Structures are given as C-alpha cells and as structure tokens.
Amino acid sequence: MAGVSDRPVRILCRTLGAGMAISEMIHSDTNLWDTKKTDRRLDIRDEPGPISIQIAGHDPKLMAKAARANEERGADIIDINLGCPAKKVLKKAAGSALMRDEVLCAEIFRQVVNAVQIPVTVKMRTGWDHLSKNGPAIAKMAEELGLQAVTMHGRTRCDMYKGGAEYDTIQRTREAVQIPLIANGDITSAQKAREVLSATGADAVMIGRGTQGDPWLPGIIAAQLDGRSLSRPSVDVQIATVAKLIREIQLFYGEQTGVKMARKHMQWFLKRFANGLEAWSHLNPIVDPDEQYQRFIELIDGGGLRDGTERTG
Template structure:
C-alpha cells in the first residue's frame, strides 16, 4: 500500500437520508459495541456507531442478552442495528421489528467469521451462496422504509474471493452502503488485511463503501482511504480500549495534523464514564464483570498490563473499580506491583 496520503476531497458519505458528520465509523462487534460503548465512541467523535449483531430469530429476543442488544434508549440518531441470519423471510421480519423499535438503519451481517454463526449458514458463510445473498438483500430492502446496509468480507477463502460480485448484487438490490473487511472468512483475523479488493469493489459500484480491517491509527485511516478511495473507514478492534481513535481520525483527515494523545487525567475521566455507564446499564453484578474485558483493553498497551489486569479482575464492587482507575492515573507501576489501595 502506498505511503502517499492525500486528503479526501469527496463529499462526506450519506446513508440514504443521513449525512455522516465524518469518515470514522464504529464497527459492529458482538460482546463489544453495547450501548455504553457506542455512546462513548460517539461522544469521542465516531460519525456512526453500529449495534452488536442481533439474531434474526425473534423467538430468541426474550433473553436478557438480546433485550440489552435491542436497547437504544437515549441514543441519538441515526440508530443503526445489525441483524444476522440465513433465512430471507426471517431477516425481513427482524428488520421490520427492529424498525418498529426505533432502528433508523438496518445492517445485514455477512462478515462475521465465528463458527457458531457460520455453522448456522449466517454471517460470512452466506458468501458461498450468491443466490441466497441476493434473496436476503432483496427481501430485507423490500421489508422496510429505512436504509439497509451490508457488511461483508472479501470472500469465503482465497480461492473464492467474490466480494466484487456480492457488492454488485448489493447495489442491484438497493443496499445503501457497503462495509468490507479486508480478509476472507477463512483468514478470520489472522494475517494482514488487504485493501486491493476493497479498492476494486469501490471501482465496481457507486454506493458508499467503508473500508474495514487493521485500521488502528489516524495515519493508517488516511492511507487506507487514499489507497482504496473508500468513502469512510470502519474501526473495530482498533477502538477497543482506544475510543479516542475516532476524534484522532476526524482531526487528521480534516487538518492533516496529528492530535495529541489523551493525558492520563483524560484517560481516567473516560474510563470512569465508561465504568459508570456499564454499571448502570447492566446492573452492579453484571456491570462489574463486563467492565473487566473493557478495562483489559484499556490496559493492553501499558507496561505490566497482565499484572494490572489481574489486579482489576479480582475487584467485586463498582467503587473498587473506580478507585483502581484513580490509582492507575497517578501510579500505575505501584498498582501493578502491590495493588496500591485500589482494592
């Protein structure tokens, strides 16, 4: 990929009637992009946030996990909900039900590589059956009056990289935007994402294309946009423990300057807000436990990360988790070695 970067001169992308404020989008991630994380990323500059994947089988929506995934209370629009399944009629009904509950954009998952999803002929497994892909897209688009978008991989495997063909089917069916992860399903998250296929897809269709995969900095976002000519970047793992990436990308694309990284005090303030939102959304018992993976991501790049995670993961009370964050801001080495007074 070329190292030359030019500032994007194309208009900001639109999804149907919705004009995005910038080119940095939070990718849907199961177990990650819950309402607290979506709201945090939006506050820190994400131009669009997409919900966790919701099963198309409405019979399963009575579970606590599904109810929380369907909860968009208080979120600003456009509210973008991702659905997953392999049956056109079931996906169409799921789209209708989600719109009735407030979804303003419906995204179809054809990118998830997880075995439990692919074994049910959903997610990226659908890429093996282009006739079924077309039937699903046409059915969902016809079912709702809101924009329908699609997330795919470049294909099922290196011998079946049919992303261009699927993109053309999507455009013909009336899909309003397409996100492409630069790996095949077979690769899962191994190796490096490639952007040649994304560039070729952008050349082949006229709908907005969002480039996804291994984008972990503002400079990388700019290079990928320049190389692929995509309309926006979609950030997944690069946002875990690093929600500031969205404002950094927006600032770099707009000015060409690198935004200063957050100070320890700013990091602590964001972590406190995130913890408070998790404790409130999930309740004290579950919130404390779900906070462990999120705080683990915040700690991942720090010296002695494993020791810090071990200290945090034994904390059982919201107040103890908040004290840990305070201690982290002023003396992380001491916290890692002896726990300070955080516990």
C-alpha cells in the same frame, strides 16, 4: 462487535467524535428476543443518530421481519451481517457463511429492502477463502437490489484475523459499485486510514478492534482526515473516561454481569501502557462493582500510568 459495541460503548465513541457506531449483531429470529441479553442489544435509548442496527441470520423472511421490528423501535439504518467469522454463527449458516450462497444473499437483500423504509447496508468480508473472493460481485448485487452502502473487511472468512488485511479486493469493489464503500481492517491510525482510502478509493473507514481500549481512535482519525488537529487527552483524563465507562457498564448490565463486562475494557485499556498489565493483575480479581471502580480511578494518583510509556498500535 458482539460483546463489545454495546450501548455504553457506542455512546462514548460518538461523544468522542466517531461518525457512527453500529449495534452489536442481533439474531434475526424475533422469537428469541425475549431475553435480557437481546433486550440489552436492542437498547438504543439516548443514542445520537444515525442509529444503525446490525442483523444476522440466513432466513430471508426472518431477516425481513427483524429489520421491520428494528425500524419500528427507532433504527435509522439496517445493516446485514455477511462478515462474522465466528464458528457458532457459521453453524447457523449466518454471517460470512452466506458469502458461499449468492442466490440466498440476493433473496435476503431483496426481502429486507422491501420490508423497511429506511436505508439498508451490508457488512462483508472479501470472500469465503482465497479461492473465492466474491466480495465485489456480492457488493454489486447488493447495489442492484437497493442497498445503500457496503462495508468490506480486508480478509476472507478463512483468514479470521490472521495476517494483515488486504485492500486490493476492496479496490476492485470500488470499481464495481457506485454506492458508498467503507473500508475496514487493521486501521489503527489516521496515517493508515489515509493510506487505505488512497489505495481503495473507499469513501470512509470503519474501525473495529482498534477501538478496544482506545475509544478516542475513531474521533482522532475523523478529525485528522478532516484537517483538524486532535490527539488523545492526558493519561489522567483517559483513566477518568474509562472509569466513567466502567460505571456505565455496571449500571447497564447490573452488578454481577457488569463487573465481568467491565474487566475486558480495563484490560484492553491497560495493555496500551508499558506497566499496565501489572495494574491489571491487581484489578482482575475484584468482584465488587464499587471496589472495581474505585481501584481503577485510583490509578490517576498512584498507578504510575502517567509516567509509563504508552504503547503505540
């Protein structure tokens, strides 16, 4: 997730039990990589493997070049983005816009697979809209061209994130391909993960927005699906963990940008508690990184979150 799954977040999620944490979406034009923003997105230092780098674009040659460059940087897997619904991505004919051109998808798959020695996977939606749910057909084509896994979000591009995810198309994709299939969309608990796996026949689940403010969720789901008992730690431990993440984000981005990036993680976390938004109203205006960290960590002693009602879902 662009702007969310940066290196500090990925490392934290892996530490807390996630099986894999995929990079932020990276533009396929390597000529545009010489910026601080892209340099951070390409930063995979100290990450546990397997490391999956997601690339986005519409030019097969540029996609292949980007895949090769990321392999040279240490990526273990290249993931092709056919799922992003954002308008600014669609304007460049990338992301889920590619699902309207199966011929172009095939050429991208072919050239990327031929460019690298590591596995290539694809993340997609069920289709462009409800009249063109061609996800199963594109997944089958991906398998035939050498891709080694498919992740499918249970909405079309035109759905954006409205309504609930549907899993029938993922189930039809399961019937179409033999390679590993990963189901995505509205998976916010181990029980929901079990239901989705049962309904679709998928091999695994991917958690996206559910991790925002709750980096424990993937590890909890993984453990419970494996028959192990695991739950979130005490609220004090959660606060301390998020405080450490805030520090890591500040160091990763630098003071000014780091404070801005940390704000959304604090807000996502605090929204899980009945009285969290009151605490957020005091934290949001802070611009000094040390004060931001200190005021957040003080919630352990004086914020009242320990006694608040944690929201579910």
